[in-house]
Amino acid sequence: MSTETKPAYSPGLAGVVAGETEICWVDPNAGLMYRGYDIHEMAQKANFEEVAYLLLKGELPSGDELAAFSKALVAERALPEPVLKMLRLMPKNTHPMDMLRTGVSMLAPFDPDLNDHSHEANVRKAIRLLARVSSLVTDGWRISQGQEPLPDKPDLTHAGNFFYKLTGGVPQDWQIRMLDTIYILYADHEYNASTFAARVTASTLADMYAAVTSACGTLKGPLHGGANEESMKMLDEIGTADRAEKWMMDALAQKKKIMGFGHRVYKKGDSRVPIMREIARDLGKRLGKEQWVPICENLEATMEREKQLCANVDLYAAPVFTMLKFPPELNTPIFAVSRVAGWCAHVIEQHDHNRLIRPRSLYTGPQLRPYPGSVSGNGAK
Numbered sequence: 075m076s077t078e079t080k081p082a083y084s085p086g087l088a089g090v091v092a093g094e095t096e097i098c099w100v101d102p103n104a105g106l107m108y109r110g111y112d113i114h115e116m117a118q119k120a121n122f123e124e125v126a127y128l129l130l131k132g133e134l135p136s137g138d139e140l141a142a143f144s145k146a147l148v149a150e151r152a153l154p155e156p157v158l159k160m161l162r163l164m165p166k167n168t169h170p171m172d173m174l175r176t177g178v179s180m181l182a183p184f185d186p187d188l189n190d191h192s193h194e195a196n197v198r199k200a201i202r203l204l205a206r207v208s209s210l211v212t213d214g215w216r217i218s219q220g221q222e223p224l225p226d227k228p229d230l231t232h233a234g235n236f237f238y239k240l241t242g243g244v245p246q247d248w249q250i251r252m253l254d255t256i257y258i259l260y261a262d263h264e265y266n267a268s269t270f271a272a273r274v275t276a277s278t279l280a281d282m283y284a285a286v287t288s289a290c291g292t293l294k295g296p297l298h299g300g301a302n303e304e305s306m307k308m309l310d311e312i313g314t315a316d317r318a319e320k321w322m323m324d325a326l327a328q329k330k331k332i333m334g335f336g337h338r339v340y341k342k343g344d345s346r347v348p349i350m351r352e353i354a355r356d357l358g359k360r361l362g363k364e365q366w367v368p369i370c371e372n373l374e375a376t377m378e379r380e381k382q383l384c385a386n387v388d389l390y391a392a393p394v395f396t397m398l399k400f401p402p403e404l405n406t407p408i409f410a411v412s413r414v415a416g417w418c419a420h421v422i423e424q425h426d427h428n429r430l431i432r433p434r435s436l437y438t439g440p441q442l443r444p445y446p447g448s449v450s451g452n453g454a455k
């Protein structure tokens with residue numbers, strides 16, 4: 075019998091502090107900060123490039139630094155031809171998250187800094203990934219729809235280019251501003267599941283592409299980033315606000331997991347929800363599609379009354395993406411286009427102060443017992 079003292083155990087690592095970070099702080103009482111700046115202020119005052127720079131480099135850029143950073147993104151956005159060829163080889167019904175994960179993995183050998191984990195090389199790789207994850211989503215989608223990928227429009231921002239490279243149309247300023255704000259909200263969230271996966275991978279001193287590939291795989295699940303695609307299916311099924319309460323009561327009676335509700339850290343509200351709700355309200359007014367916010371609000375009130383669970387950002391992100399005319403399959407990939415900034419910042423931090431992340435498990439299998447002998451007859455004599 076083992077004489078080891080049993081390590082402390084927390085199912086799902088709930089409440090476990092698994093590492094230090096200077097990048098992001100999530101306040102369980104509905105606050106969120108990137109490197110000391112409040113998300114609410116940044117959502118009003120910043121654009122995504124500034125926030126990505128802040129996450130990756132630690133401080134806000136000067137005007138010249140921002141211009142150089144934006145220029146570097148433009149320079150890196152085109153995908154290598156073999157990667158485009160690979161996207162064309164994928165079955166037409168491949169989910170965009172699978173295209174993205176495969177694409178990130180294939181980009182690795184095209185990066186001249188791949189196996190250099192120094193701070194400077196990691197920042198260079200992060201800029202390439204930031205630029206190219208966006209292109210993997212837009213170009214991959216166009217290819218899956220039988221259309222050709224489009225070249226960059228260098229006068230547009232990162233968010234502007236996403237619209238343009240996806241649809242071929244130049245977006246209006248208010249659309250770019252909205253996508254920018256959405257990107258800012260999604261850019262980082264400390265040790266969420268996908269970022270933790272990235273850090274675990276990076277902690278073996280694997281490269282940034284390996285870490286971001288792990289993160290993409292982890293983001294896909296409906297308990298994490300996949301929730302925003304599932305939330306839209308739910309809202310479509312409900313259809314009108316007067317049906318929301320009954321729908322929720324029936325779903326809870328059937329013990330269903332309701333997508334867009336609950337959070338491991340936030341118990342009194344997700345700090346990003348009020349901003350995303352306002353974007354949804356604004357879009358609804360602009361486009362004459364005001365049904366979504368009341369449905370979500372009625373769901374929120376019922377969930378609060380029945381289970382004291384709060385909505386998370388994905389509940390309101392779903393109708394926002396729909397109103398911005400993004401196909402529902404792109405909901406989670408759009409989250410990735412933003413979160414890759416956070417993933418890369420965490421990989422840089424992990425490599426800069428590395429210690430292997432390797433927890434223990436609690437063994438619950440049979441106690442030690444004698445091996446009965448080989449049934450194949452090949453056992454040791």
Ligand code: ACO
Nearest residue numbers: 296297298299301330331332333334335336337338386388
């Ligand atoms: N619907 C129904 N019941 C729920 C939900 C939900 N969405 N979320 C939690 N619960 C229930 C749990 O089953 C549990 O019930 P029990 O005590 O009877 O077993 C109770 O509420 C408490 O759950 P927690 O311990 O708070 O949940 P946990 O931290 O393990 O999970 C998670 C968090 C995965 C986000 C969960 O709330 C969930 O599955 N939500 C739906 C998926 C979702 O929206 N994910 C997006 C998260 S945000 C993001 O990734 C951007």
